[in-house]
Amino acid sequence: MSRIKFLKEGFKDMKTTGAVTRSSKALCQGMIKPVDFSKARLIIELGAGDGVITKHILKSMHKDCKLISFEINPRFCEKLSQINDSRLTIAADSAENIGQYVESIGAKDVDYVISAIPFVTLPNELGYDIIGKCREYLKKDGLFIQLHYSFLVKKIYMDIFNNIKIKFVPWNIPPAFVFICKKD
Numbered sequence: 394m395s396r397i398k399f400l401k402e403g404f405k406d407m408k409t410t411g412a413v414t415r416s417s418k419a420l421c422q423g424m425i426k427p428v429d430f431s432k433a434r435l436i437i438e439l440g441a442g443d444g445v446i447t448k449h450i451l452k453s454m455h456k457d458c459k460l461i462s463f464e465i466n467p468r469f470c471e472k473l474s475q476i477n478d479s480r481l482t483i484a485a486d487s488a489e490n491i492g493q494y495v496e497s498i499g500a501k502d503v504d505y506v507i508s509a510i511p512f513v514t515l516p517n518e519l520g521y522d523i524i525g526k527c528r529e530y531l532k533k534d535g536l537f538i539q540l541h542y543s544f545l546v547k548k549i550y551m552d553i554f555n556n557i558k559i560k561f562v563p564w565n566i567p568p569a570f571v572f573i574c575k576k577d
Contacts, residue, residue, distance in 0.1 A: 419564035
């Protein structure tokens with residue numbers, strides 16, 4: 394998807410898109426850097442957008458790994474469906490339903506959750522619900538990796554995970570933060 398088309402889609406529904414431009418290569422790399430792809434067998438992506446981060450995940454994934462990418466915007470789901478990779482499952486659904494998708498493939502837990510959901514624009518209760526369910530399905534020592542442009546909702550992560558690191562990625566418009574939350 395071109396930057397112009399992404400911009401139009403972002404302005405149409407800023408509440409669910411949360412961005413006006415695609416994530417830069419530096420940000421995509423920053424989002425997947427904490428992932429040990431040699432060991433990961435199930436990764437969940439939340440707020441996949443047009444697939445810019447999805448493609449970076451798939452390029453690095455082990456051949457036996459599965460990726461379930463959640464996206465609620467129909468135009469972005471259409472774009473995601475053009476990615477030809479049998480390891481990818483597109484969930485055109487709310488991330489609240491993570492459990493259904495994990496269980497439907499016979500898995501009990503998830504190695505990593507990589508999220509670009511704009512929690513700043515969502516009601517707090519919904520943010521707590523989604524992030525709480527992600528923590529519930531993460532393996533022990535699994536990581537929840539979240540993209541943010543501010544620290545406005547940092548408290549949610551502090552309340553749900555007690556082990557958080559934050560990395561700054563200046564080479565993005567706007568500059569971004571990657572929250573890395575570990576399930577102890």
